[in-house]
Amino acid sequence: MNSTALIINGLTLLCLIFAFKKDRQKAKKALKIALKASLRMAPMVIMVILIIGLMLGFIPKVTIARIVGEKAGLKGIIVVAFVGAILHIPSLISFPLAASLLKSGASITSVAVFITTLTMIGIVTLPLEIRELGKKLALLRNGFSFIIAIIIGLIMGAIL
């Protein structure tokens, strides 16, 4: 286990002890929710892990680098942004996927853009968003998110 994992687990343990001291019933309920959510997410997690293995094993680095690498240019970034906006996968799983892309030759910019559009923009959930918040607000939020995702990605690529 690396130090990040150790810190996260330690912190969670502390929170859990505190929660049990404060309200046993609520803490138990929290554990139940956690277990349910984990089981719910398990198929997706295993699937993404297998896909990562296959991707790193079968797709040559040059191919990935050509599509989403440093030299792919603005066109590559916009393609990644759209893929992120359309895909509907839990954000927690997007990080190992992003890490594997980075390992196989993707640029920091495209990985940052991918995570940001994946989490902030939901084409699949857009009808629901329009129904709850109105067309104007929903479209503005998704549209601006697309733009700032690209800006954030470009800055990250420049500074990291």
Added chain:
Amino acid sequence: MNKAEDKKKLKQDIIALIITIIATIFLLYTFPSKRAVVLTTSWKFFFEMVSILPAVMILMGLFAVFVPNDLIIKHLGETAGLKAILLGILLGTLPTGPLYVAFPMASALLKKGARISCIVAFLSAWACIKIPQEMVELQFLGFKFMIARLILTVFFVIIMSLIIEKFVKYQTV
């Protein structure tokens, strides 16, 4: 999203998983030379995932129970000024669940008369910078990546919230 829909989605996930497993077995059987690299990579990612995911899920469970949604709506609906945007971001990082859970909350805030910028900031933080999510990002992409994206996101979300608020105001008048 209701229970029936979620069940349907779970069914789809399981079918997709089965297809992926079959494809993996087929590919590894056809290309024996790739077996080692695919399996070690998957195993490595699996281990990294398992070493943090239970903790992250427990944290999200704790947030869900100890920070109920109506508490957030109450606080956000009553704050004004730039403080509202910052509070929107802060409170958006706490709760759990996918973005579509946040839409009804945002709608309730809208009806309570909260600032548009505050609502946009809240939704963006919910989507992009949730605390458990940042931990997974830290684990897989490292401290520098995580902190740079976090700071940039907060900065641009504030700007975006203010711009969207202007747009919505001008068009409703």
